[in-house]
Amino acid sequence: MDGIKYAVFTEKSIRLLGNNQYTSNVESGSTKTEIKHWVELFFGVKVIAMNSHRLGRRIGPHRRHSNYRRMIITLQPGYSIPPLI
Template sequence: MDKPRNQLITEKSIRLLQQNQYTSHVDSKLTKTEMKSWIEQIFDVKVEGINSSRVRAGRKTRLNSNSAGGRKMIIKLRSNSFIPLFLN
């Protein structure tokens, strides 16, 4: 099972952190149940719910060739749980 590619840091994702929701880009083949079990095992937290959406591939330019599509997941944790934001 692939882990999340990277955490998504945008204005909206920072607002969602206040509601204990974490946004991440993941492999497009990863399912919600696989993501939930991975998060619960690695970070030792309880996941309340997951929302996912497909991300279209962007337009490739000369400067930015990293425009692959994939999937974005928003993970909502229980109120007493948290994930450290910047992990490698």
């Protein structure tokens, strides 16, 4: 579970909980397959989809990326993950 940094609680991520989708920040070097394996193994759930994007912000003409990615993990109906705080 070293790849998953922490859960994200924003307005959008709380809204996605109703669709059985969980949002967390992960290390940028981690792959989707690794994160899927970690989540399924650690929480005992079935992952059906994963979406990710890198967070960044523009500073003048340059774009600076953070050293983590945000993952939205969709679970099969009937499965859930306890809140990660």
